[in-house]
Amino acid sequence: MDSKKNVMVFIESRSGKIAEVSLELLSAAGRLAQELGGSVEAVAIGHNLAEELKILGHYGCQRVYYTDDERLTHFTSIPYAKTVVKIIKQCQPGIVLFGATTMGRDVAPRVASALKCGLTADCTDLQIGEHKIKDVTYKNTLMQIRPAFGGNIVATIVSPESVPSMATVREGVMKMIAPDTGKTAEIIQETCLLDDDDFLTEVLEVIREEKQVNLKAAQVIVSAGMGAVDPEAIALAKNLAKLLGGELGCSRPVVDSGVLDKDHQVGQTGITVRPNLYIACGISGQIQHRAGMSEAKRIIAINKDPLAPIFGLAHYGIVGDVKDVLGKMIKAYKTKS
Numbered sequence: 612m613d614s615k616k617n618v619m620v621f622i623e624s625r626s627g628k629i630a631e632v633s634l635e636l637l638s639a640a641g642r643l644a645q646e647l648g649g650s651v652e653a654v655a656i657g658h659n660l661a662e663e664l665k666i667l668g669h670y671g672c673q674r675v676y677y678t679d680d681e682r683l684t685h686f687t688s689i690p691y692a693k694t695v696v697k698i699i700k701q702c703q704p705g706i707v708l709f710g711a712t713t714m715g716r717d718v719a720p721r722v723a724s725a726l727k728c729g730l731t732a733d734c735t736d737l738q739i740g741e742h743k744i745k746d747v748t749y750k751n752t753l754m755q756i757r758p759a760f761g762g763n764i765v766a767t768i769v770s771p772e773s774v775p776s777m778a779t780v781r782e783g784v785m786k787m788i789a790p791d792t793g794k795t796a797e798i799i800q801e802t803c804l805l806d807d808d809d810f811l812t813e814v815l816e817v818i819r820e821e822k823q824v825n826l827k828a829a830q831v832i833v834s835a836g837m838g839a840v841d842p843e844a845i846a847l848a849k850n851l852a853k854l855l856g857g858e859l860g861c862s863r864p865v866v867d868s869g870v871l872d873k874d875h876q877v878g879q880t881g882i883t884v885r886p887n888l889y890i891a892c893g894i895s896g897q898i899q900h901r902a903g904m905s906e907a908k909r910i911i912a913i914n915k916d917p918l919a920p921i922f923g924l925a926h927y928g929i930v931g932d933v934k935d936v937l938g939k940m941i942k943a944y945k946t947k948s
């Protein structure tokens with residue numbers, strides 16, 4: 612079989628657990644591999660992960676190339692990048708996907724540089740398509756789609772002449788498929804060929820800071836924009852979020868102005884969310900914000916400007932002052948329940 616039809620995903624793990632972004636990427640890889648008529652493969656690196664790696668099969672992965680070594684327990688740039696390069700050279704996939712995470716953003720450029728191939732960062736969509744340069748038509752090319760020039764255009768980037776095509780994708784952007792526990796992946800144990808000289812840094816201790824909010828998992832998000840940035844409006848938005856069993860989100864300028872921290876930011880450079888309900892309070896609805904919340908099942912927008920772009924996306928729109936409306940919503944919810 613032509614290995615160029617295969618799509619490979621770089622698997623991340625933290626404290627022995629597979630990162631969600633890797634499962635999202637496997638879900639996307641399944642769709643791409645199906646179009647190409649290839650299979651989904653994974654490159655996994657770490658120590659004592661064999662049991663945990665079984666779940667990759669549930670998300671459509673057919674083969675996992677697993678390098679286990681005690682020295683690889685914690686992520687370090689050079690050993691991980693060298694191992695990924697070795698596996699790519701050996702398996703020759705046509706596409707390799709990385710999470711646009713701290714780890715993915717560190718490893719992917721090193722791999723691209725070693726293999727002299729293209730890499731597109733922060734893709735928001737991936738498609739298989741055809742690309743023509745002068746008289747040459749490249750079929751089954753990875754179309755790497757991402758906002759460019761400050762989000763003013765959506766660019767499609769192709770690198771058909773360098774194989775593999777590589778892309779990073781932010782957490783939450785690709786929709787995770789429902790796991791099928793009947794499916795399994797073949798785990799192929801790879802020998803670690805690294806010398807001690809490859810381990811230039813040693814991780815002595817890992818201190819993990821837990822996030823204060825988990826927007827990705829929230830089913831209800833009440834999000835504050837610059838129209839709801841004063842302390843009273845933020846408190847009302849927070850109160851409503853709490854009453855509805857949800858989380859408080861916000862737009863980027865609210866983070867930039869120091870009112871809320873980055874864990875709350877929804878959008879292109881924040882978190883991509885898909886809650887059942889998204890209440891946008893005093894948010895204008897610029898494309899960069901919409902990129903992170905347009906797939907919410909229900910969107911309610913509160914804005915004093917009836918022409919605000921957010922109303923073009925919202926299922927329900929309320930024109931009014933954010934504090935007035937939030938106050939009334941809280942009162943109505945308390946009275947009803």
Ligand SMILES: Cc1cc2nc3c(=O)[nH]c(=O)nc-3n(C[C@H](O)[C@H](O)[C@H](O)COP(=O)(O)OP(=O)(O)OC[C@H]3O[C@@H](n4cnc5c(N)ncnc54)[C@H](O)[C@@H]3O)c2cc1C
Nearest residue numbers: 836837838862863878879880881893894895899900915933
């Ligand atoms: C590269 C790049 C990446 C970006 N990434 C992100 C991102 O990840 N997330 C993000 O959100 N933005 C992002 N932005 C910024 C984005 O372009 C917008 O500037 C931002 O989303 C606007 O935030 P906002 O809607 O809160 O503020 P504004 O655009 O200022 O809108 C405020 C809204 O509040 C309304 N309003 C004012 N007062 C009231 C009131 N009393 N009651 C009701 N309504 C009121 C106004 O009518 C207005 O519609 C990015 C920009 C760039 C260039």
